[in-house]
Amino acid sequence: MDDDREYEALVRILEPYRNMRIETGPAVLSEDYLRMIEEVASAPENQSGADKTWMETAQREFREYFARVAREN
Amino acid sequence: MPAKTERLEPFPTLAGAFARAKVRFVVIGVSGVNHYAQTAGLVFATQDRDLFLPPDPANELRAWHACRREGFELWCGDEPLGQPMDRVLAEQVVSRRALVRADGHGLLVDLTLVMAGFTFEKVWSRRRVFKVGEVNVPVASLKDIVASKAAAGRPKDRLFLATHEEALRELGRRRRGRPSADSKEHRHR
Numbered sequence: 638m639d640d641d642r643e644y645e646a647l648v649r650i651l652e653p654y655r656n657m658r659i660e661t662g663p664a665v666l667s668e669d670y671l672r673m674i675e676e677v678a679s680a681p682e683n684q685s686g687a688d689k690t691w692m693e694t695a696q697r698e699f700r701e702y703f704a705r706v707a708r709e710n
Numbered sequence: 711m712p713a714k715t716e717r718l719e720p721f722p723t724l725a726g727a728f729a730r731a732k733v734r735f736v737v738i739g740v741s742g743v744n745h746y747a748q749t750a751g752l753v754f755a756t757q758d759r760d761l762f763l764p765p766d767p768a769n770e771l772r773a774w775h776a777c778r779r780e781g782f783e784l785w786c787g788d789e790p791l792g793q794p795m796d797r798v799l800a801e802q803v804v805s806r807r808a809l810v811r812a813d814g815h816g817l818l819v820d821l822t823l824v825m826a827g828f829t830f831e832k833v834w835s836r837r838r839v840f841k842v843g844e845v846n847v848p849v850a851s852l853k854d855i856v857a858s859k860a861a862a863g864r865p866k867d868r869l870f871l872a873t874h875e876e877a878l879r880e881l882g883r884r885r886r887g888r889p890s891a892d893s894k895e896h897r898h899r
Contacts, residue, residue: 673878699755
């Protein structure tokens with residue numbers, strides 16, 4: 638497939654997304670969402686002093702994974 | 711005793727340098743939310759770290775020097791941060807509430823002086839301090855981060871809020887031992 642046809646195919650695929658109306662401006666959080674946030678924030682593993690080293694390692698693994706995918710494609 | 715990172719991660723290293731230089735900051739944004747993730751499945755992939763700093767030129771200047779010492783390049787807008795990197799420049803950046811970005815070791819760290827709907831002191835007073843390796847990392851409260859994203863209301867904030875809400879709902883379903891919306895779909899196929 639040459640560049641023009643590839644570009645046209647891409648425009649066709651993206652057309653529905655170009656017409657999407659994306660809302661902006663302050664969002665209202667539902668009561669349910671706020672309750673879940675409260676629940677997560679009050680969990681013992683989310684108090685000051687908790688060890689979050691695993692999260693940093695997970696982030697690095699994500700970065701490495703996506704870098705590999707980008708290189709391979 | 712907190713676990714040691716298997717190898718030195720760039721962000722905890724920078725956070726340690728900030729602590730030694732007495733830089734006041736809190737982690738906000740998606741990377742802040744990630745500190746509250748209860749499973750790896752709830753960690754949002756991001757290459758950025760958003761750090762909220764107080765509007766204090768001396769603090770800002772200490773942060774810049776610490777970044778440079780740790781091998782990060784500093785940018786303001788599309789240009790390298792001006793020289794000399796001194797108090798005058800820090801005062802200009804703070805008065806304009808300009809964003810300075812530190813780039814290095816595969817990581818982008820935004821030093822922001824603005825958090826929609828919040829002052830630094832308010833966020834600081836409600837922060838949590840988590841251990842990452844042997845470093846203490848101050849993180850804004852989950853409620854403040856989410857409320858700020860709702861106040862900013864940019865498309866990317868709205869997308870994040872919808873995804874985060876659904877992720878928490880899914881976690882709740884799993885904990886109650888109920889099948890998820892996805893697994894129901896699979897069963898009906």
